[in-house]
Amino acid sequence: MQFGIFSVGDVTPDPTTGRTPTEHERIKAMVAIALKAEEVGLDVFATGEHHNPPFVPSSPTTMLGYIAARTERLILSTATTLITTNDPVKIAEDYAMLQHLAEGRVDLMMGRGNTGPVYPWFGQDIRQGIPLAVENYALLRRLWREDVVDWQGRFRTPLQGFTSTPRPLDGIPPFVWHGSIRSPEIAEQAAYYGDGFFHNNIFWPAEHTRRMVDLYRERFAHWGHGTPEQAIVGLGGQVFMRRNSQDAVREFRPYFDNAPVYGHGPSLEEFTEQTPLTVGSPQQVIERTLSFRDSVGDYQRQLFLMDHAGLPLKTVLEQLDILGEEVVPVLRTEFAAGRPTDVPDAPTHAGLLARSQAAS
Known part of the structure; x- marks a missing residue:
């Protein structure tokens, strides 16, 4: 089981001070957070x-390449590579370079x-979002798996x-997860290729995630x-913790109430009840996260x-x-307990390489 963090890189005013970080500060903060994650x-x-x-994260490979040198x-x-508006050729090249x-x-x-x-900014039509995702990814797979590619499609x-x-x-191409919140076509795409499926369920109730x-x-x-x-x-998730759950709620509330993505909507209590957001003690976060397995099985x-x-x-x-x-x-420890032996670990480059060598 792999555990980690993801950042959307938002530049948002601190509602308790009114101060907004500069883009430079936010970019450097994301790097510091990544280094702390390894630590x-x-x-x-x-x-x-x-x-x-x-x-601010318009160039993921630039940021990840810098972090790679320091970890x-x-x-x-x-947390998303835009398969719809990025050229599959550039994705293939950029992430292979990063992989090396x-x-x-x-x-x-x-x-x-x-x-x-973002679609018209990159010369695409949002109404073709799903067809773009399907065609572009099919090409990307071929670019990584075939030394010489002849190809013709609708969009390039x-x-x-x-x-x-x-x-x-x-x-060995980088392992691919397909991220989707609500599109069954993307779940089908991930299943068709045998890739991973990531449900970023931070805004959705457990029943939707389960389906x-x-x-x-x-x-x-x-x-x-x-x-x-x-x-x-x-799976995705959101947490905010303090030793005492009341302190966590008190400290996080102004950030929740003013957040661009969900502020001025449901209350913090309603949102934590209906979605995976957990604000409380470390033990509450442990118990809530372990409950995800009840919805989706071992993951x-x-x-x-x-x-x-x-x-x-x-x-x-x-x-x-x-x-x-x-x-x-x-x-x-808890996720490993009772985990069936036939449930695979999360794919890594070393594991995929070993599997390839064993099959050859």
């Missing part, structure tokens, strides 16, 4: 991809994003005798990749959103200390 023993750091204010074991991932620089500590999550205007110029460089490290993951598991088995229980599943990756809504860097680093020292060790 406290987490497995994964993932960054979003956005091309509009108030977000030793952290898996570097994306990071000695294989790379995977990525394909998604369509949640910002409609044809390729004739094209070779993407550099080739994937050890001939999406069940669909993916059923289709994973239908396409012959294994049993439903062997499908590769990841492989759990990522938490912790640096959003204007929370200052000092507070986020304190949260990571608690997560790494008190929460994740217990979660590792």
